Amino acid sequence: MTQTTLPPVEKTQPVSAPHGTISDRSRSERKLGWLLAGPAFLVMLGVTAYPIIQAVYESLFAYRLTDPTNREFVGLSNYGVILTDQLWWTALGVTLLITVITVAVELVLGFALALVMAKALKSIRPVVRAAILIPYAVITVVSAFAWQFAFDINTGFVNSWFAWIPGVSADTDWFGDTGTSLLVVCLAEIWKTTPFISLLLLAGLAQVPEVLQEAAKVDGATWWQRMVKVTLPNMKAAIMVALLFRTLDAFRVFDSIFVMTGGANNTESVSFLAYRQTISRLEIGLGSAVSVLLFLSVVLIAALFIKGFKVDLASARGER
């Protein structure tokens, strides 16, 4: 994995060539560039830009799929309906809570895992690396079922294993109330995505110059001082990129909630609300408006990260 720290290989330019051929060359290079990158670019645009525009348009109508004749332009009133409804604010609160808890825990736990992996002995490193990829590769729905069954009042083992903890007994119904349901959802999300964060952080750790560590050691810095003053500042870019990606990912939480609670007991997330309005209730107008609001929230979070925390994606990617 040392290769991840190498600077990108620059393209070699021809040293001296007549002026005319350069412009010819660069013109054909431009054409070829777009010819090659164009199809992928168009597919990406077509499958995302077009639907979101369609969603914005449809959010302006009162429109039920079961009642297509009464489709009617209502302007922004769908947004008014949603933003004054308790359902939206509950869903937003649940989503924010899950996002904050999972991302915070994942960052700390992921950093610990990365440290262990960085220091793990050569003999066990392949085993640890294979193990850590498994949660990443397992289907979210499968992980959600595993955690749900573990905590389930009938099939689970958690109640009998942890009966010594006050408040836990054979008939503790974890999915019977909002708080405990969300706790299990968070645990499943944390289990599934921490390894990914730890891999990103491990790559960041590898970018911290060894010389600085040695110098700090010689100067008599303790382990903790080296961690806070040398390691963390030098891997800030990696931490920020991991944070940004995970925050946006956590904000879209859907699969685990669908499987574990089905939105019962006020555990609906914003994505789940949008899904329920559109796919289950066929309220295209209202559902589209929720989708647009979700999209705007994601844009807002990304903008906050990039402007507020000055996440420089280009430098993190090793670009000029």
Add this chain to the structure above:
Amino acid sequence: MSRKEKIWWWVGGLAIVVYCLFPIGWIVALSFKSAGDLNSGEFLPNGATLDNYSLILTGDASELFLPALRNSFGICLIATAISCLLSMFAAYAIARLDFPGKKMVLSTALVVAIFPVISIVTPLFNVWRQIGLYDTWPGLIIPYLSLTLPISIWTMSAFFREIPWEMEQAAQVDGATTWQAFRKVIVPLAAPGVFTTAIIAFFIAWNDFVYGISLTSTSAARPVPAALGLFSGASQFEDPTGAIAAAAVIVTIPVVVLVLLFQRRIVAGLTNGAVKG
């Protein structure tokens, strides 16, 4: 490193392995429990049974599970192949050519990657119904491209940037034809990157749930995660827990095999694409 320190790192590594495998071990244990044993409240089954596996592979639940397995493999493999082909061209252009809009292609990929899937599903659901793509393979393959293309482009261009392209000219100077130079020099250098990207893209498509449940309605195109999610809603069999556990184990086997075979490459691909791109 002292002996004591060694032991501690060893313990740390072991803790990670247990943490990662515990839920998987649990679902495997659950899948071998008999119907009467499901509610025992214990981790391990009292005597293993294959009842759950026969239920989903040959029994009542096989009508739901087997077509879903076929759909998942077919749709994910086709989507992965198309996405790798398209991103191979794009990544080549990004890594090797100089053209205006290079940055724009990369940033578009980033924006698409962070896009909330559910915002796309609502309008797609509507459009697909109108043009007849609802509940068909292409109806899932197309949105899966938007899931897999961004990470494929990023990962592959990171790999392609590190290929010493001058070797192609060197081979030509030594007398190789353009085609020979490409086939004998560039293809072997680029293949690992393409291959790694394909695995990661396959994981992402295989994991999809939102498109799967929203854009399908029958076993004509419904993939495994969606079928699993709906097992509980199906009333054909009483307690679906054992059947779900067995199905979960079966769909986890392919990804575990891929991880065990290609772990080093997958880690390089993930960290390259995300941190460096």
